[in-house]
């Protein structure tokens with residue numbers, strides 16, 4: 001097997017999900033490449049050393065530039081806050097490294113375009129971690145749509161609800177709270193949560209044409225962890241938008257961190273002329289499906305337990321009836337990326353594909369300001 005020597009940057013939430021995926025993927029998938037946990041990088045030497053020991057990384061770095069300069073690294077995995085993705089990815093591309101970058105690709109579309117140009121100029125394999133595509137039930141939804149089972153699609157409806165920023169005492173910025181700081185995150189729920197909904201929607205339902213959005217920042221000022229001062233909050237706490245897709249369907253999207261009682265309620269529903277689909281992250285191994293062509297006396301919503309060997313990814317895991325979970329979507333992403341290296345058919349979303357999501361986010365934020373419909377710029 002060919003070694004694929006990983007250099008991971010950032011050991012937070014995503015650093016853990018990705019490390020877990022690299023460790024497991026070769027146990028469950030037959031691949032030409034073997035993932036090697038070559039090095040992990042973060043700024044705090046003691047913490048990064050402890051992380052390396054826990055996950056089995058062979059070495060550590062405290063400066064990502066040194067990691068990128070190393071000749072014994074094949075792929076750079078970017079698991080740092082959004083404002084560092086572009087600088088790291090462009091440097092990694094120049095050094096000829098493959099890049100696996102966390103979402104959102106960039107702070108905004110123009111920055112994302114530079115990243116796309118860099119990876120395409122360097123001809124390095126690249127992918128963005130929109131992992132929900134690889135939850136088997138979501139992949140099955142894609143299969144059903146591509147088979148034409150839904151027919152013409154009329155409606156797409158998605159939401160991603162959380163409730164963790166309601167307290168005005170919660171500071172902004174710094175470790176764990178960079179998502180509340182617009183300088184680190186770029187935007188609030190739009191780039192953080194709706195970006196997932198938008199990526200899935202583009203994958204399942206095609207490109208966006210235009211959007212009409214409203215956003216709100218409920219808590220206007222918060223203490224900044226790094227400066228100690230009370231500062232203006234620049235992120236959107238909540239966002240809802242209408243959209244028209246290029247295929248003529250109408251859509252609604254909503255996200256907030258102020259929906260008391262919800263931790264990560266990502267759901268989508270798609271209504272076509274023949275059939276409908278519904279998926280809920282809290283019940284992620286199930287896909288709900290209604291087919292009007294069923295005989296009327298048994299017609300109704302089917303609750304498909306996606307665990308059978310002929311359903312996406314499942315033959316690699318346990319026996320039918322036993323489900324898998326959130327972390328497996330990351331294992332699948334690594335498996336598909338490695339398959340893409342073997343076949344020459346890159347797994348998506350590539351940087352260029354993920355740029356489409358960035359342009360939708362830009363149009364959403366622009367519309368929230370202009371209070372008008374805004375066209376989505378073309379990424380291709």
Ligand SMILES: NC(=O)c1ccc[n+]([C@@H]2O[C@H](COP(=O)([O-])OP(=O)(O)OC[C@H]3O[C@@H](n4cnc5c(N)ncnc54)[C@H](O)[C@@H]3O)[C@@H](O)[C@H]2O)c1
Nearest residue numbers: 010011012013014042043079080081082102103104129176
């Ligand atoms: N795919 C998903 O579902 C998903 C989920 C959560 C987060 N994310 C994305 O992953 C990225 C990281 O989010 P997270 O939740 O893991 O954040 P986190 O705060 O848990 O971890 C961020 C890590 O980056 C490190 N870091 C920050 N600046 C650095 C620098 N200059 N050099 C080296 N290390 C640095 C921090 O020390 C920390 O280890 C973000 O872009 C986020 O949007 C994606």
